[in-house]
Amino acid sequence: MDYASLFRLDGKHVLVIGAGSGIGRESALALAAHGARVTCADRDLVAAQETAGSELTAYELDVLDDAAVERAAAELDPVDVLVFTAATNVRKRILDYTSEEFDRVVSLNLRASFQLIRAFGRGMAERGSGSIIGFSSIRGTTVEPGQSVYAATKAGLVQLLRTAAAELGPSGVRANAIAPGVVETPLTAQIKANKGWYDAYAQKGALGRWAQPSELAGAVVYLASDAASFVTGSVLAVDGGWTAVDGRFDPPN
Ligand SMILES: NC(=O)c1ccc[n+]([C@@H]2O[C@H](COP(=O)([O-])OP(=O)(O)OC[C@H]3O[C@@H](n4cnc5c(N)ncnc54)[C@H](O)[C@@H]3O)[C@@H](O)[C@H]2O)c1
Numbered sequence: 001m002d003y004a005s006l007f008r009l010d011g012k013h014v015l016v017i018g019a020g021s022g023i024g025r026e027s028a029l030a031l032a033a034h035g036a037r038v039t040c041a042d043r044d045l046v047a048a049q050e051t052a053g054s055e056l057t058a059y060e061l062d063v064l065d066d067a068a069v070e071r072a073a074a075e076l077d078p079v080d081v082l083v084f085t086a087a088t089n090v091r092k093r094i095l096d097y098t099s100e101e102f103d104r105v106v107s108l109n110l111r112a113s114f115q116l117i118r119a120f121g122r123g124m125a126e127r128g129s130g131s132i133i134g135f136s137s138i139r140g141t142t143v144e145p146g147q148s149v150y151a152a153t154k155a156g157l158v159q160l161l162r163t164a165a166a167e168l169g170p171s172g173v174r175a176n177a178i179a180p181g182v183v184e185t186p187l188t189a190q191i192k193a194n195k196g197w198y199d200a201y202a203q204k205g206a207l208g209r210w211a212q213p214s215e216l217a218g219a220v221v222y223l224a225s226d227a228a229s230f231v232t233g234s235v236l237a238v239d240g241g242w243t244a245v246d247g248r249f250d251p252p253n
Pocket residue numbers: 017018019020021022023024041042043044047061062063064084085086087088108135136137138179180181182183184185186187188213
């Protein structure tokens with residue numbers, strides 16, 4: 001066993017969707033640093049190009065467009081590893097939520113994930129190998145007021161990926177979720193702008209701070225690589241201890 005190359009991705013084609021920002025951008029760069037040929041896809045082509053630079057390939061893709069997803073699979077296959085990060089949140093209480101907002105969050109976070117797993121899982125199954133990596137959240141497990149639909153999609157994505165693991169496992173395809181804690185990206189800019197909110201989140205986890213998006217990249221490389229060859233149907237928490245620690249009170253000694 002060549003343990004020194006356990007995390008290497010030489011010869012693998014990795015498609016990162018959401019590569020124009022935050023966790024997707026850092027994941028694309030880390031995957032490339034481990035030898036992968038990376039296609040950086042995003043609805044925002046300029047942002048994808050900024051990630052890709054001169055070494056990687058940028059690709060314009062709106063995952064809400066079913067035909068575009070099918071076209072991407074036809075144009076980009078063979079894809080050995082699929083990573084998708086695109087998601088949105090509307091932080092509002094249930095009684096204030098509109099049906100339009102519900103549809104918007106479910107369409108991107110859940111429906112588009114389903115379409116991607118179908119479009120790229122098919123080729124992987126035919127070739128007998130592949131790794132599918134989606135992004136759940138601490139909100140797939142724990143909630144607070146205002147997280148209803150986002151939390152439901154993040155829990156739903158876990159079950160979608162577990163079922164993909166069950167259905168595609170016999171064909172050699174793995175499917176896993178990563179569940180981040182609070183990460184400083186454009187998705188959470190609304191929270192960072194409110195000091196009380198930002199500090200409360202920092203204190204909730206065991207490490208007492210937020211994550212940088214680069215701190216999620218190791219989990220992506222791991223699940224993409226042969227280091228995770230027996231890992232499927234799992235949820236990998238990268239949350240600084242958020243879901244481990246209750247956090248309401250430190251009892252006296
Ligand atoms: N940031 C956090 O604190 C945090 C915490 C838990 C989970 N997550 C999850 O991690 C993932 C990545 O989050 P992030 O903070 O990096 O997000 P982000 O908003 O920084 O990046 C998302 C990217 O997806 C792209 N995108 C949006 N809609 C698209 C579409 N229709 N088609 C193609 N691309 C589209 C955007 O252009 C953007 O580049 C998400 O699934 C999110 O739910 C994030």
